Amino acid sequence: MSSAPKDASGRSGRVGAGTTxxxxxxxxxxxxxxxxxxxxxxxxxxxxxxxxxxxxxxxxxxxxxxxxxxxxxxxxxxxxxxxxAEQSPMVRLGNSVLALDAQQTDVAEAVRIRDALDPLLIEDALWHASPADIADLREKLADMRRAVETEDPVAFVHANWRLHARIAAISPNPLLRSLYSSLLDLIESHTLAVQPFGDRPLGEYIADRHRLHGALVDALDRRDRAEALRLVHAHNTSPEAADAPPARLPAQP
Missing domain, CATH: 1.10.10.10 (Winged helix-like DNA-binding domain superfamily/Winged helix DNA-binding domain)
Structure with missing residues (x-):
């Protein structure tokens, strides 16, 4: 039988680094x-x-x-x-991604696939986001802002992923939601630290990323398709684009 995880009481099993x-x-x-x-x-x-x-x-x-x-x-x-549960083809696909996580697959590839799915999710959000969805996205942005203010880059990255997960939740496409959520889970489970880019101060970087995501939510609120797609392209293709660059994602031991 599989070994059980270790709780705060010190009972059987052990949780690997980066795994809750x-x-x-x-x-x-x-x-x-x-x-x-x-x-x-x-x-x-x-x-x-x-x-x-x-x-x-x-x-x-x-x-x-x-x-x-x-x-x-x-x-x-x-x-x-x-x-x-009865597993549909969609669920089996999601579980195959989770299985790759357990095998410590190349996280850079997961980030690349996630970035490729972002425009599809933005298109869905432009069509389907309700006022309640936008309000919830702004709450996630507030979490990011607090992380900027407290100069906590790890909290910022996790708040950022919660924002992306919330955007994904707007999509009416269950396959797209499931795959994207699985990729986020994989990336997050392998993130052990956040480090600055070159000589640029990390606080300055995360502040810029917060502004970019704020502008993206504003564009979704206005149903401004051209601006939303421009921003998500900038989000994924600028020299410092990724919210969790592969260089900062050592695999679990």
Missing amino acids: RAEAAARHILALAEGRGAGVRLGTKEELRAQCGVSVGTFNESLRLLQARGVITVRPGPGGGLFT
Whole structure:
């Protein structure tokens, strides 16, 4: 059986660098589900939480990850618990990306593919973003701004990815959303540090990136297609374009 992740109490297993306990617990459940048909009972929530050695809150976060990826279903009541889900071709594609993550694939390629998908997501956001979506994007921008003000580049990068994930969530295309989310998960799981570009101060760089993303959200709010696509092109092709350049993404040991 797969080794369980280590909780704060020091129970069985160990979490690798760059992997949260929730992600490690999700991988443990995923290993239990692999190779089984749809509808197979894996155990009760409490049984599996105890196997993973994590808190209730952490385990619930793991369940949200697995349910979002279409790996499991949770059934309440007597005889309930965690069951393997019927996997559509879309879910299998998402899980193949997650499998690459576990194999420590080239993160630079994940960044490149993510950048290639950005214009598709921007097109969808231009058509489908609601006022509530725009308001939520501005909240994510505020998180980025606070990271700039506190000169916390790691918090900035994670807030930036939350903004991109929220833009992706606007798309009505489930395949595009699933693939993009999987790529973000892969990139984030391998990000161990944030370092400056050459001689340029890192604080200046993240402030510029915050302004660029703010302008992008403004363009989405105005439904300004030309400007939004110009900004996402600048976002991905300028000399300092990537929010998480490959040079800053050492693979997990």
